[in-house]
Amino acid sequence: MSFSFIDIEESKNRIIFVVFIFIVLFYFLTTYLILVILENSLVPSSVLSRRGFFFPPASHALIVLIAAFFIALLHWVISTNRLIEKMAQAAGARPIDENDIYHQYFKNIVDEVSVAIGGRKIEAMVIPSAGTNAFALQDFNRRSVIGVTEGLLARLNRPQIEAVVAHEAAHIVCGDSLLATVITSLSELYEEALFKMKAALRGSRGRGSALFFLLYIVLLGMNTLSKMLHFFLSRQREYRADAVGTRLTRNPLSLAEALRLISEHWRGSGAEGARLESIFIVNPRHSWLDEREGLLSIMFSTHPPIKKRINLLLNMAHMDDKTLEANLKNFKRVSPVALAQFKVSEDEEPKKWFVFQESKWQGPFLFDEIMQLEGLRPDHWVRPEGLSRVIPAYEDKELKNIFLKSDGEITEPVCPHCKTGLSEFSYEGVHIFKCSFCSGIFLDHDKISRILIRKDMEFCKEVKKLGETIIKGKKKFILKNKAAKSAWVMDCPRCKQKMHRQFFVYSYPVEIERCLFCSGVWFDKQELEILQYLFENQEQLFAKL
Amino acid sequence: MILILVHVIIAVLIVWFIFIFNALVRHKIRVSDAWSQIDVQLKRRHDLIPNLVEAVKGYMAYEKDTLERVIKARTQAVDASGLKDKAQAENFLTQTLRSLFAVAERYPELKANQNVLKLQEELISTENKIAFARQYYNDEVRLYNTKIQVVPSNIVAGVCGFQKRDFFEIENIAEKEAPKVQF
Numbered sequence: 001m002s003f004s005f006i007d008i009e010e011s012k013n014r015i016i017f018v019v020f021i022f023i024v025l026f027y028f029l030t031t032y033l034i035l036v037i038l039e040n041s042l043v044p045s046s047v048l049s050r051r052g053f054f055f056p057p058a059s060h061a062l063i064v065l066i067a068a069f070f071i072a073l074l075h076w077v078i079s080t081n082r083l084i085e086k087m088a089q090a091a092g093a094r095p096i097d098e099n100d101i102y103h104q105y106f107k108n109i110v111d112e113v114s115v116a117i118g119g120r121k122i123e124a125m126v127i128p129s130a131g132t133n134a135f136a137l138q139d140f141n142r143r144s145v146i147g148v149t150e151g152l153l154a155r156l157n158r159p160q161i162e163a164v165v166a167h168e169a170a171h172i173v174c175g176d177s178l179l180a181t182v183i184t185s186l187s188e189l190y191e192e193a194l195f196k197m198k199a200a201l202r203g204s205r206g207r208g209s210a211l212f213f214l215l216y217i218v219l220l221g222m223n224t225l226s227k228m229l230h231f232f233l234s235r236q237r238e239y240r241a242d243a244v245g246t247r248l249t250r251n252p253l254s255l256a257e258a259l260r261l262i263s264e265h266w267r268g269s270g271a272e273g274a275r276l277e278s279i280f281i282v283n284p285r286h287s288w289l290d291e292r293e294g295l296l297s298i299m300f301s302t303h304p305p306i307k308k309r310i311n312l313l314l315n316m317a318h319m320d321d322k323t324l325e326a327n328l329k330n331f332k333r334v335s336p337v338a339l340a341q342f343k344v345s346e347d348e349e350p351k352k353w354f355v356f357q358e359s360k361w362q363g364p365f366l367f368d369e370i371m372q373l374e375g376l377r378p379d380h381w382v383r384p385e386g387l388s389r390v391i392p393a394y395e396d397k398e399l400k401n402i403f404l405k406s407d408g409e410i411t412e413p414v415c416p417h418c419k420t421g422l423s424e425f426s427y428e429g430v431h432i433f434k435c436s437f438c439s440g441i442f443l444d445h446d447k448i449s450r451i452l453i454r455k456d457m458e459f460c461k462e463v464k465k466l467g468e469t470i471i472k473g474k475k476k477f478i479l480k481n482k483a484a485k486s487a488w489v490m491d492c493p494r495c496k497q498k499m500h501r502q503f504f505v506y507s508y509p510v511e512i513e514r515c516l517f518c519s520g521v522w523f524d525k526q527e528l529e530i531l532q533y534l535f536e537n538q539e540q541l542f543a544k545l
Numbered sequence: 546m547i548l549i550l551v552h553v554i555i556a557v558l559i560v561w562f563i564f565i566f567n568a569l570v571r572h573k574i575r576v577s578d579a580w581s582q583i584d585v586q587l588k589r590r591h592d593l594i595p596n597l598v599e600a601v602k603g604y605m606a607y608e609k610d611t612l613e614r615v616i617k618a619r620t621q622a623v624d625a626s627g628l629k630d631k632a633q634a635e636n637f638l639t640q641t642l643r644s645l646f647a648v649a650e651r652y653p654e655l656k657a658n659q660n661v662l663k664l665q666e667e668l669i670s671t672e673n674k675i676a677f678a679r680q681y682y683n684d685e686v687r688l689y690n691t692k693i694q695v696v697p698s699n700i701v702a703g704v705c706g707f708q709k710r711d712f713f714e715i716e717n718i719a720e721k722e723a724p725k726v727q728f
Binding site: 101105108109111115117119162248337 | 578579582586662663670674678681
């Protein structure tokens, strides 16, 4: 292939010009139609019957054309101003959280791909949704954004995410994103106008309403037409983006795997902006048209059939469907989260240590208690309980983590129960605050969904048991708790206002304390794990209802 | 009449010459841009390695040799200048890193430390960036080399002294069936 990514850039402007002409045409036609109707209705009916249908002169048409041009310009300016912010907001995407391990590694991947396309900056965004999908945005100032859902981050492995990001980057370099972003934000305006007119139509009667109705029909027709054109373009572009993306990563197999995994999972319909289908990698609205080929789907579906896309990619990799199946069967994600944090609470007796301080042996202490000990240095002598061996603290496999760890520093939020500072922790890659004594957890409300989606941790027996109990007696459990407490309880660790005790939601009846001022949430010991357990076993939970 | 014709032909030739010359210059600038991308990533790699060695030192007391080899290879890579030397030094560094990762597999505690894991992720990401930057650079060099060799632009290139550029060939750390580098 001899084309360079910079060459493609130049062809974009032409497409944008065509889109603009299209809008001018649209406004011309609608305004002209109104003019025709108006001028005909103003002429007395006696004259009309003599002269027949009345056409406005060419000079009127010219005035209308000029007016249409300016209206179109206004329309353009309004809908392309702050394009990325508006679209990202509509899709529910947010900038990445620098402290989140998953987000860090997603940002690394985006940076890698931006090197592959010649060092052009791409911003990374994340949609806090359990769906599996990805999107790309671009505006006129060459600002570009690639976003994925939390579900995608939690389910795909590194090469697969890289393949998806490369696909989206291909959309950006080929100019598809710019076109899609502009058209989608323009049609947003159409849809809004249509919606308002529909409401107005219901209220009005008589001659005016007939005119209104006609206008409505025209708008509807234009909207459908422009959409169909765009759908057609967008479908062709998916194939090309697959090809160019593969050219970037030189790894068609991973993209095929990613597409298969994405198509198997919930794509996040409803959660993301309902009218933004064409900026996503697969259509977020599951539709019966998706996997069909035929006239109807050629006219109305935004994405080509995934099966066909996968087959094309497999052809590139010289593989067949069976190999893909086998690959996915053996598929195992490598978690970016450190293994040590997998073991939250052990079932066995927790390990304890004696510490030699102030010239005598003290203890035994639990690990968390040692972390709180003042003045413990790496060269202090310690003795694990039940052993006679005395070693310096830095030689103990577990204790040396205290000194190695850069996080774990005591910070401002204070445990509402123990009144001590909370330590910073990383749980499922999410940055949280944890009390070292009572194991309570404090975090922002929007981080909960991330934790629920990720499955790096394993549950201990206790949590499983508690979870099962809740699932079994759910109704009783809710009734009992509902009557007992729904009250303002302890102080928020951050803003010191009273927190409200409530269920997380009624479908997952775990009690949490929620601050209504700073949206912080407090989980007592193991409550977060139980919530995760309920979420992962939700089918079972709903079957009991 | 003929005089006018000659003038017109000369004018067309000059415009054509300028046109091709500009295209060649654009290609050349793109190649050097692509090269600076590689340079940035290589520098990042050199900056990361001491941090990684420092972080794993505590765990891998018995692997002093491996660690020292990595540090030595890094120093060589930093000092190397010129395309060929650089490629060679980087390849050597890649090999030592590969053996470091192979040895690291024997220390499961390493995976329990989020700090080490983060450094490893950074290094892997940088390795990928180097691979992508190299890919982009070689693509651009191929376009440029083709341009200065095909008729008619080879005439302009010959007259104005455009030189062929070398490809940058280094090994990718994930290539070949060496130890698995998946984190």
